[in-house]
Amino acid sequence: xxxxxxxxxxxxxxxxxxxxxxxxxxxxxxxxxxxxxxxxxxxxxxxxxxxxxxxxxxxxxxxxxxxxxxxxxxxxxxxxxxxxxxxxxxxxxxxxxxxxxxxxxxx
Amino acid sequence: xxxxxxxxxxxxxxxxxxxxxxxxxxxxxxxxxxxxxxxxxxxxxxxxxxxxxxxxxxxxxxxxxxxxxxxxxxxxxxxxxxxxxxxxxxxxxxxxxxxxxxxxxxxxxxxxxxxxxxxxxxxxxxxxxxxxxxxxxxxxxxxxxxxxxxxxxxxxxxxxxxxxxxxxxxxxxxxxxxxxxxxxxxxxxxxxxxxxxxxxxxxxxxxxxxxxxxxxxxxxxxxxxxxxxxxxxxxxxxxxxxxxxxxxxxxxxxxxxxxxxxxxxxxxxxxxxxxxxxxxxxxxxxxxxxxxxxxxxxxxxxxxxxxxxxxxxxxxxxxxxxxxxxxxxxxxxxxxxxxxxxxxxxxxxxxxxxxxxxxxxxxxxxxxxxxxxxxx
Numbered sequence: 001x002x003x004x005x006x007x008x009x010x011x012x013x014x015x016x017x018x019x020x021x022x023x024x025x026x027x028x029x030x031x032x033x034x035x036x037x038x039x040x041x042x043x044x045x046x047x048x049x050x051x052x053x054x055x056x057x058x059x060x061x062x063x064x065x066x067x068x069x070x071x072x073x074x075x076x077x078x079x080x081x082x083x084x085x086x087x088x089x090x091x092x093x094x095x096x097x098x099x100x101x102x103x104x105x106x107x
Numbered sequence: 108x109x110x111x112x113x114x115x116x117x118x119x120x121x122x123x124x125x126x127x128x129x130x131x132x133x134x135x136x137x138x139x140x141x142x143x144x145x146x147x148x149x150x151x152x153x154x155x156x157x158x159x160x161x162x163x164x165x166x167x168x169x170x171x172x173x174x175x176x177x178x179x180x181x182x183x184x185x186x187x188x189x190x191x192x193x194x195x196x197x198x199x200x201x202x203x204x205x206x207x208x209x210x211x212x213x214x215x216x217x218x219x220x221x222x223x224x225x226x227x228x229x230x231x232x233x234x235x236x237x238x239x240x241x242x243x244x245x246x247x248x249x250x251x252x253x254x255x256x257x258x259x260x261x262x263x264x265x266x267x268x269x270x271x272x273x274x275x276x277x278x279x280x281x282x283x284x285x286x287x288x289x290x291x292x293x294x295x296x297x298x299x300x301x302x303x304x305x306x307x308x309x310x311x312x313x314x315x316x317x318x319x320x321x322x323x324x325x326x327x328x329x330x331x332x333x334x335x336x337x338x339x340x341x342x343x344x345x346x347x348x349x350x351x352x353x354x355x356x357x358x359x360x361x362x363x364x365x366x367x368x369x370x371x372x373x374x375x376x377x378x379x380x381x382x383x384x385x386x387x388x389x390x391x392x393x394x395x396x397x398x399x400x401x402x403x404x405x406x407x408x409x410x411x412x413x414x415x416x417x418x419x420x421x422x423x424x425x426x427x428x429x430x431x432x433x434x435x436x437x438x439x440x441x442x443x444x445x446x447x448x449x450x451x452x453x454x455x456x457x458x459x460x461x462x463x464x465x466x467x468x469x470x471x472x473x474x475x476x477x478x479x480x481x482x483x
Contacts, residue, residue, distance in 0.1 A: 010124040011131055011299055014368040018375075041132060065125040066184035080479040087375065092473035104483050 181215025291393020294328025335433025
């Protein structure tokens with residue numbers, strides 16, 4: 001599947017970037033295409049392009065705080081989860097999302 | 108109800124965390140400017156010019172912006188951009204009526220609530236729709252929230268702040284130790300996370316009111332995790348992976364500057380044991396700080412600002428004692444990682460109690476309830 005996402009944590013210096021790495025790693029393992037934007041204290045980095053968002057099957061928001069630019073994902077299947085969960089088991093989350101997507105597409 | 112989606116109980120903490128995220132750089136910038144000013148000019152409070160005076164004054168202004176930024180942050184998180192202007196204004200009111208941080212957070216929720224109501228229920232003709240974001244929402248919200256803060260909502264928080272201030276100053280030595288221990292434990296509990304920031308907002312509020320003892324407790328709580336873990340890694344290097352030793356090389360200098368987050372990767376691998384050891388060390392050090400009457404006049408800056416402290420020597424002794432306690436406890440309870448570098452830990456505390464921590468786990472720990480879905 002094709003995933004885009006945003007990571008953001010409270011302090012915006014540690015969990016944000018750890019979450020991004022974990023998601024990318026798990027996506028690579030699964031063979032998913034994956035782009036993750038970070039919104040740390042420094043401001044947005046790895047900003048998603050409109051094409052990446054348009055192409056994506058699902059939006060993964062690994063966020064503990066309010067983020068900016070959420071309107072970009074309007075109408076897309078969106079999964080919201082805390083950064084801690086992503087860092088703990090990003091593979092499990094992606095597998096779960098795949099399962100949910102399959103269920104949705106089968107409908 | 109759809110309109111009040113943002114007020115679901117599981118979302119409330121997120122609003123506060125958003126605000127705290129905005130507040131952190133403000134506290135660090137203001138605190139360090141104040142500290143630098145005091146280093147440059149020893150008598151900065153009576154100066155009227157010079158580099159030290161400029162920096163100190165800049166920091167002072169920054170400190171007075173903390174509550175407005177918190178209120179605006181909470182309001183922004185709930186109501187997005189229209190929340191910022193009323194948030195800054197009403198946050199400023201909170202500072203003036205001494206309703207403190209707690210008042211500021213509540214004011215942010217109040218503003219978010221008012222804006223949500225206006226957006227959800229106030230229907231205006233198309234012709235004046237353009238006025239909604241720039242005029243109608245900010246003016247109505249600011250007016251209503253300000254009057255409420257001055258008259259009804261703010262008052263209990265002013266009392267609460269006063270009560271807390273009096274309570275902390277009147278503590279006797281036994282309860283002083285307990286108070287310091289609790290604060291110290293909280294300050295290090297989640298390595299710069301929400302619990303730390305809760306303790307932090309509380310002591311920053313006290314510091315602004317001139318009670319600087321608890322602030323020094325926050326310092327030890329924030330610095331003990333990196334120092335304690337480093338001591339433990341020196342005592343029992345085998346219990347740390349190569350990557351962790353590398354991480355420590357960055358985490359210790361960060362710790363000197365009072366940034367705890369550097370140790371998170373090490374803590375994450377062995378959460379229960381690391382947190383336990385850090386809380387023990389920090390609680391003892393925090394209690395000692397309160398009893399020994401150390402005080403930090405600045406909210407951030409780590410070892411660089413220690414010369415400005417009240418009783419800096421005793422502060423360093425407390426810091427050293429706490430770090431050693433953490434290091435020794437951690438070295439005793441930590442286990443040697445497996446050869447493949449994979450991680451035996453990430454242990455559920457219940458598994459330790461049940462003695463099942465080394466049994467293989469189910470493949471995925473993710474439950475349906477962990478994910479919030481939209482458009483599925």
